[in-house]
Every structure is written in C-alpha cells, then in structure tokens.
Amino acid sequence: MAEISIIGAGPAGLIAAQTLAQAGHRVTIFDQMASVGRKFLLAGRGGLNLTHSEPLPDFLPRYGASQSFLAKALDIFSPDDLRAWCTSLGQDWFIGSSGRVFPTVMKTSPLLRAWLARLAALHVTIRPRMRWMGWNEQGALLFQNAAYELEQFNPDATILALGGASWPRLGSDGTWVDLLLGRGIDVAPLKPANCGFIVPWSPIFRGKFIGHALHHITASFAGQIAEGEAIISDYGIEGGVIYGIGSGLRDHIEQHGEATMHIDLRPEMSHNETMRRLRAIRARESTGNTLRKALSLSPVAISLLRESTMDIPRDSEKLAGFVKAVPLRLIGTQNIGRAISSAGGIKWSALDEQLMLRRHPGLFAAGEMIDWEAPTGGYLLQACFSTGTQAARGVMNWLAARHP
Numbered sequence: 001m002a003e004i005s006i007i008g009a010g011p012a013g014l015i016a017a018q019t020l021a022q023a024g025h026r027v028t029i030f031d032q033m034a035s036v037g038r039k040f041l042l043a044g045r046g047g048l049n050l051t052h053s054e055p056l057p058d059f060l061p062r063y064g065a066s067q068s069f070l071a072k073a074l075d076i077f078s079p080d081d082l083r084a085w086c087t088s089l090g091q092d093w094f095i096g097s098s099g100r101v102f103p104t105v106m107k108t109s110p111l112l113r114a115w116l117a118r119l120a121a122l123h124v125t126i127r128p129r130m131r132w133m134g135w136n137e138q139g140a141l142l143f144q145n146a147a148y149e150l151e152q153f154n155p156d157a158t159i160l161a162l163g164g165a166s167w168p169r170l171g172s173d174g175t176w177v178d179l180l181l182g183r184g185i186d187v188a189p190l191k192p193a194n195c196g197f198i199v200p201w202s203p204i205f206r207g208k209f210i211g212h213a214l215h216h217i218t219a220s221f222a223g224q225i226a227e228g229e230a231i232i233s234d235y236g237i238e239g240g241v242i243y244g245i246g247s248g249l250r251d252h253i254e255q256h257g258e259a260t261m262h263i264d265l266r267p268e269m270s271h272n273e274t275m276r277r278l279r280a281i282r283a284r285e286s287t288g289n290t291l292r293k294a295l296s297l298s299p300v301a302i303s304l305l306r307e308s309t310m311d312i313p314r315d316s317e318k319l320a321g322f323v324k325a326v327p328l329r330l331i332g333t334q335n336i337g338r339a340i341s342s343a344g345g346i347k348w349s350a351l352d353e354q355l356m357l358r359r360h361p362g363l364f365a366a367g368e369m370i371d372w373e374a375p376t377g378g379y380l381l382q383a384c385f386s387t388g389t390q391a392a393r394g395v396m397n398w399l400a401a402r403h404p
C-alpha cells in the first residue's frame with residue numbers, strides 16, 4: 001500500500017483519489033479552498049452537463065489537436081463509464097435533445113455529496129485550506145496551511161489536478177504555472193476558452209439589447225461552424241454558438257487584433273428560399289418590416305444587421321445573402337477570470353503516456369491543467385474524469401514497476 005498525494009479537489013483529483021483508494025492505496029487530497037469541488041458545483045448551476053452521448057468518432061474530434069492524446073484517456077474512462085459512475089452514486093441521468101448527458105436533478109450537489117461519502121468510506125483523507133507552494137530543497141511537497149504555517153509531505157507519488165485559471169475565486173487560480181516553469185516543465189500559457197468576445201456595440205444597440213438572445217443561429221469563422229444561440233452582453237457577445245468556434249477566433253485576435261465572424265440568422269432556410277420570401281413582401285414595406293414579415297426575425301436580429309453595416313441592401317438577393325452571413329467584428333476576448341474554461345497548460349510533450357511528467361518520476365498530472373481545450377457540451381468534464389483515471393492508473397503502473 002502506497003501513500004499518494006493528490007493536489008486539487010476538482011473532478012480530476014477526486015476521480016483519481018477514488019481510483020487509487022479502491023485499489024487499496026492511502027490517498028490524501030489537498031486543496032487550497034475551504035471546501036472541495038467548488039467549480040464542479042458552479043458547473044451545476046445552469047444544469048450539470050456531465051458528458052455527451054455521441055459516438056466516439058464524433059466525440060474525439062471535439063478536442064481538436066489534443067484528440068490523439070485524449071483517445072487513450074477516453075478509452076480508459078469512457079463517456080459510458082462516466083454515466084455508469086453517476087448511476088453508481090445513486091443519481092439517474094438523461095440524454096437531452098442535443099445529445100448532452102445531465103443528471104436528472106441537473107445539479108452537482110447531490111452527486112458531490114454521494115461522491116464524498118464514497119471517498120470517506122474508502123478512507124480518503126481530505127485536507128482543505130492547504131495551499132500548495134511547490135517543493136522544498138529536498139523535493140518534499142510544500143503546503144501553507146490555514147494558520148499560514150508550512151507543512152511538508154513526502155508521498156510515494158503525487159498527482160497534480162490544479163485546474164485551469166477561469167473563475168479563480170473558486171480556487172483554480174493558475175498560480176501553479178510559475179511553480180512548474182521553475183522546475184523546467186513546459187507549460188503553454190493559459191488562455192480563456194469558452195468565453196465571450198468583445199464587440200464595439202453602438203450605444204443605442206447596447207442600451208436596448210443587453211441580455212437578448214439570438215436563437216437558432218449558426219456562427220462561422222475560418223471553416224469552423226457552430227449552431228445554437230448567442231446572448232448580447234454589455235461587453236460583446238457570448239453563448240454556446242460562440243464557444244463552438246471560439247478557439248479559432250481567440251487565436252486570430254491574438255495575432256491580428258481582431259476577427260470577423262459571420263452569423264447566419266436563418267440557417268434552416270436556403271439562400272433561395274430566403275430570397276423568395278423577401279421578394280414576396282410588398283416593395284413599399286420598410287426593410288425592418290420586410291425582415292420581420294418574411295423571415296420572422298426578432299428585433300435584436302434586425303438591429304444586429306443594422307449594427308454591422310451603415311447600409312442594409314434593399315435588393316432581395318443581396319439582403320438574403322446578408323441575413324445568411326452577417327459580419328460581426330470582434331476585437332478581444334472576455335477576461336479569463338469569467339471564461340468557462342481555459343486553454344493551455346502542461347504541454348503533452350512534457351507528459352508520458354501514463355500522464356507522468358517526463359524527468360519527474362512519480363509526478364503525474366490530470367484535468368484542465370493539461371494543454372487541451374474543447375467546446376461546452378460535456379467534453380470538459382469528460383476529459384477531466386478520463387485523465388484523472390488515467391493518471392491514477394499511471395501511478396499504479398509506475399508503483400508496480402518499481403516494486404514488482
């Protein structure tokens with residue numbers, strides 16, 4: 001039986017603890033917050049989207065460049081395993097019309113309560129208010145406790161599951177980046193992911209439409225396309241459809257200072273059908289009335305057209321083209337502190353296939369602190385559960401190889 005330290009009590013750290021404790025190891029989880037799973041709890045506020053029901057060939061590409069690395073993790077702990085885990089904690093789940101998987105109660109709290117009871121039964125020790133500070137000169141883990149005293153630990157193996165840098169007041173503040181860089185570990189800068197974008201709205205539009213939704217639209221940028229809805233906010237635009245193409249937009253803005261995406265306000269209608277409907281409206285109607293009557297566009301959608309050009313075309317063919325590709329100029333990303341997740345983190349090249357840090361035997365990593373990103377839809381939690389399990393298995397394999 002080995003002594004394992006896990007730092008970070010989010011889903012990645014907790015599932016790693018469960019896996020190791022079930023195999024008979026002594027596990028201690030450290031977290032700097034007063035209670036565990038704070039971001040996991042927040043994720044349940046708008047409906048906890050645990051995973052997605054689509055088949056793996058559709059699921060894996062959601063991780064973009066990281067899909068080949070995460071394929072192994074999802075093989076070890078699949079979307080089906082995540083649903084079975086939820087059931088095993090006494091929580092039913094359902095598949096929504098979008099294919100997303102939710103616990104029936106939609107919230108995190110009953111699930112987390114049952115999970116913590118299971119971990120307690122497995123004799124997992126949880127040490128809240130323990131801020132990880134790095135290592136001392138002898139290589140022991142250093143923590144600052146609630147009384148601001150330093151405590152040190154020398155476990156047989158360690159799993160880092162410190163999360164990204166969004167919503168830092170919930171504990172994941174990304175301060176671990178400098179600790180790892182200081183040890184020569186390659187970390188890609190943390191950037192906002194699944195975040196809103198800044199749009200230079202006119203004062204009139206901003207004054208009238210904050211909080212309004214654009215339903216059933218598609219947004220596209222550089223070959224990426226997503227469908228869903230977007231919400232107008234005081235700083236710009238946010239929502240699932242924007243998150244779906246957000247990584248490309250973010251990277252383009254980083255390089256060029258701005259990006260123009262295109263919104264199709266009537267994606268279910270072909271260009272010809274849109275044009276036919278526009279033509280069917282009498283010529284003396286105003287453009288606003290024509291758009292409302294022919295295409296049932298909402299006031300916010302019609303104003304968005306006006307917002308993006310001084311001169312809305314009157315010609316039906318041009319107007320149809322415009323409705324189906326409204327250009328929207330974005331000039332920045334929302335602050336990482338308010339993003340749903342973060343991109344960047346420990347580079348895959350710094351990890352071996354067991355998620356152990358190369359040149360740092362016995363040190364493993366899991367969850368959002370690794371350099372992958374994905375849109376919303378349950379892909380974030382799935383990758384955290386899968387890499388948490390993979391890192392725990394990695395620890396067991398590594399221990400077994402040392403003490404056959």
Ligand SMILES: Cc1cc2nc3c(=O)[nH]c(=O)nc-3n(C[C@H](O)[C@H](O)[C@H](O)COP(=O)(O)OP(=O)(O)OC[C@H]3O[C@@H](n4cnc5c(N)ncnc54)[C@H](O)[C@@H]3O)c2cc1C
Nearest residue numbers: 008010011012032043049132162163171172367368380381
């Ligand atoms: C508003 C919101 C809604 C979301 N909804 C969903 C959803 O429906 N579906 C989905 O798939 N994903 C969702 N997510 C994302 C998901 O919650 C995260 O991807 C996931 O929680 C990351 O898990 P993790 O274990 O890697 O890290 P975290 O959950 O961030 O946990 C990391 C832990 O490490 C601790 N820690 C950090 N630094 C230190 C330190 N120095 N010392 C000690 N402890 C430290 C933190 O306190 C924290 O408890 C949502 C996120 C947000 C913000």
